[in-house]
Amino acid sequence: MNKRVNLICIACIFMALSVTGCFGKEEINQLTIIAGVGMDVSQKEEGIQLTVQAILPEEIQEQVKLEEGQRPVWLGTVTGDSIFDAVRNLSLLTGSRILWGHSQVLIIGEEAARQGIKETIDWFERSPEFRRRTFIMVAKGEARSIIEAKEGIDKIPAFNIGKLNEGSENTSKVVSRDLRMLISTLSSKTTCAILPGITVYNKIDREGKENKATKIQDTAVFKDYKLIGWLNEKETRGLLWVLGEVKSGVIDVQHPKDEERFISFEIIRAGSKIKPRIKDNKVTIIIEINEKGNIASVPSPIIDISKPKNILELEEAKKSAIEKDVSLALTKAKEMNADIFGIGEAIHRDYPKEWKKLEQEWDSIFPNLEIEVRVSSKLRRTGLITINKN
């Protein structure tokens, strides 16, 4: 009896292992694995134009030597009435099923972003294959040109764009947003969504040939799902200070004795708090920013940083540099009437009752809001040397 049971068990396990994948089986050579996708408004006909970058599995192996400038990717462009139509139309080009699970970036063309991203986001969120980790960016110009730019440090250009996003915290000059963060912001009624911008530039290689490469630049501001404007590098940094998303990076301030030279500080850590106050129906906002940093480089003429007085001066200079960035961002945001900082949500958290009334009139309140910025900026270390003797 026992032997028979064992035999049946072994047979079952054997069967379970050997006949797996009967349903929904997907062979790798019948799949097109998408690495990145760009979405534009179609120029020729009504509808949507998708540009995809698909990985070529044979060529990505280490043994295969690619020619200079060649990348193991395939590019395709299709149009369709809706996103899903365009997605399925891709199969007309590839003849295989499309696998979205490895897609790292979604680039939205500038024109498409101006017309609104609501439908786009809906499909990408609803699709069971697409991941919320996918980075979303707005192209300066057409998304197609971004997806088709092949130069980059990674073998697969779209993965390279993903890397650019992950590395954004080294400079804290650009934002980085994935689908989850975007949707979380969009679900707030007052907070305006922001996405990093991406642009193409020409990179000249050793033979003097021009290659297209991509870099992150500026920040796109959305209101009611529509692109309404851009923040430049300084304004983006100011925004990141307020959001508390500055992780690392450099602050340059003018040398006190030579206006053409800059002293660099490395940001070690930073944090921020938005504190709303409501008194007699009047809203005031206090933004507190705390920053700690080290000295990275001090050019001549000599400053004796062993003296506490000089350190205090440098701290003060650093503080005013931060304040300047923040006020740039605040001015721009008020100009666009876009609450990109989540100030409304901060009021919601602290004053839920008052917020119910304020929420309705937020568009007229925000541009005239009284905002006080309090920066505390500290110097911790001077690096490996003290005085700049050279």
Added chain:
Amino acid sequence: MLEKAKITNLQTTWLMIMLVSSTGILTLPTLVYKAAKQDAWLTMIVVGVLGIIVAYILTRLGLMFSGKTIIQFSEKILGKPLGKIIGFIYCVFFIHINAVVIRQFSDILAGHFFSNAPVLFFSIAIMIISIYAVLSGIEVIARVNEIIFPIFLVVTNGIILLSIGDMDFKNFMPVLENGWAPILEGAYLEMYFISEIVVLLMLMPYINQPENTRKSMYIGIVALAVFGIIIFGGIGAVFGSTHASNINYPFNALARYVRVGDFIVRVESFVVFIWVTGVSIKIALFHYCAVMAISQWLNLKSYKPLVIPVGGVMVVLSMVIVENIMEMGKLLTKIVVIPYLFIEIGIPFLLLIIALLRKKGDKTYVK
């Protein structure tokens, strides 16, 4: 007694936690986040308190009529005709709730992981496992659960731990924005999940130390509430309440979102693992209770001939019970809540009161 089996209190507690959390972890967060918004985690505190009351009622009944299941002692309390009606209600209840669970199980697998496979395939597959488990008896189900449950806990808590980097606890503010009403609404939905521990009234005769059952059930309920706070909190902190209430299965979405470095990614396969193993325990347990209830109701000598036919009925019922996922949502939030709550809490409570008034039952254990 139809079966000579013994299970320990620890096994029972683990079975009960598994029973509630295996489906609750995927289906409850959306429903509760819709009702209670950012205060969803607070609902678990309310549920914990109410759950302890339920556990008290159930264990008290079980101790007053030791060695008997609810099918048997309801006849003792209410007399034969009324008792038979109560017994019949429980027979139908176990079949119905299991059909709902089977449908949920298959819908998630078919909808999220195997988009080309028919729903029926999964229902039949899980039913074959369930039939095998029920034929093997409650001891086997409890012991299999002893293997699965620790893995379940490690995987679920692990996923929450791995997503700590993406959490933003500002999402829970403001607390109690709309007062306690939304929280009670959320708790009301959770109540019929946690009250599934009514199967205790079918299992009490097999517990080897029934005098300690109450204490271990209290611990189980508290553990469930804490576990619920962790899961709800994790989901809310990552997605925010508005977003979480719009995702069909937020815990699965959370697992898909996990990314630590470049090497811990795509952990949602673990969610499939806990979903399949956990729900198979749940289905087997309800299946076992249904079969036991019917055979005791009919005074049969053996429950085994019933196992396959009842399983077949459950699969068929699971196919016709709802048409699509929207109807399933309506079924879970509107239609079944009050009947289930009445069967899970109302009837045991009434039975307890009547038994006390009529001075039925054994008083040696009652404190």
